[in-house]
Amino acid sequence: MTMDLNQKKNDVPVLKFQRVAKRFPNAQINAVNDVSFSVNRGDFITILGRSGSGKTTLLKMVNRIHEMTAGDIFFEGENIKNLNLQDYRRRVGYVIQQIGLFPHMTVAENIATVPSVLKWEKTRIDTRVDVLLTLVGLDPAEYRNRYPGKLSGGQQQRVGLARAMAAEPDLMLMDEPFGALDAITRQTLQDELVKIQQKLNTTILFVTHDIQEAFKLGDRVIIMDEGEIQQYATPINILFEPANDFVSQLVSAEDAVQKLKVLRAGAIASDLGFQTKSGDLRIDKDVYLDKVLARFFETRAEYFVVTGKDGQPIGQISWEQFKNFAQFRKDGVDSKKEAV
Template identity: 60%
Template sequence: MSVAIEFKNVSKHFKGATHRAVDNLSLTIEHGEFITILGSSGCGKTTLLKMINRLYDPEEGSIEFFSEDIKNTDPVEFRRKIGYVIQQVGLFPHMTIAGNIATVPKILKWTKEKINARVDELLTLVGLEPSEFRNRYPSQLSGGQQQRVGLARALAVNPDVMLLDEPFGAIDAINRIKLQDELLKIYNASKKTYLFVTHDINEAFKLGSRVLIMDNGKIQQFDTPRNIAASPANDFVKSLIDSAKGQEVFWKE
């Protein structure tokens, strides 16, 4: 496998903050991995994600995208190579579902026929019947359906890297599990690189081929779910695992 993303001694500090959001972070992500990024609010996980698509630039260090230093890229052009999904979805309310999914293909001047075929393909992929949903508007969809459309839009131009920032955080438990399963199917079919931010340890361990655990801008452990569960690197990681086990006690009883 080739290296998709590499952080080299990257730091980011926001004005007025007591500590760095990302503190001298180095890591390598192989192309085709599904990386989940786990940590509590303010640990730096979203900052890390936003630096990959240049919403933030680091003060120190460098980030390479398939061996190219991203600071040498045009940010707008660069972002079109990356799929980006957020919790709030961010669909355009005045556009139909088809129009939302077609946003970047239209910018790239795809033909109408190619766009229509891709919209139908993606709606089917995320479990929404094209004939039923392509001409609806976001306000006519449930939260879970809107999240599926957001995922379809991010996949529109078949990006090599997908960034997902707590995309299921506002979804109810039943639909959240369904969306996790759909996402795994899509990932397994594509074998692209996925980075998925969450504060839910069960979600992180279910989805990730490797899990990146962060606290105070630093990596606490970066390994497979099985290895982390078997050998927590420190007390912080152990406390996360213990909290997940504690939540299961009721059901065992």
């Protein structure tokens, strides 16, 4: 459903790679080889790959931390080679695993760096800092004037996220931002990032080596191996129609329960086909399928009406269909494909 929304706004892609390659000095082969793809406004794209697959190199070519050696990258229709590097970078948020907060500046000063350089008024900056801290779940009164060294890893990355979003960037680049956090903190931050992304409709390019994370967060997933894109599709398409043996092996390692944890109700909902009644049980399109399964057991319902952003019914999931789906039989999604 998010796809439809994007296509309407799809005047110019936020980001477009055109036959981009990167070879590091003294390397025998390209780290990234002949890669083309585009990202629309509001897309949450995850890039999944093993270490050495070229996924981080791909990401770091976007803000020119690494310079491409062939091809072109377009940002909102403009070739990034023609843009003033510093102005351009200020429009692209950047969050990395090592976080990289400035330890000699307070939390507020860290978040305020880009707005300050952009000469925002002080009151506007102060308000923005408070809004962002609240958004990432930190109480401004308590955290504004703390130094990063006094925060936990999870809190630091929340500040990192706030700092990257400070000047309302058109695009966010995230390089394994939750990779160094413990499992519980990681999950919390993943869930919050999804909420923030949906609230602000931010465009995100998110690198990870964790297949769970890639499928859970991404509206679409880019699977990288040996410097090339193996598949660029929605999680459900990747699961059901792996483009090649590499993708096929990658996803077959995941068991059914794991798959339920990364797919959302909206992805498998079929056409409504009937008038909803007041007694119908409803479920939000962004609820993960393991929760849907739990609700089937709890309520013993025959079906759920799936609702969209504004609570409007957009489809349904029947128990029959869900069962087929959970067994990963093709007919589980056939009806869905007609719907999309």
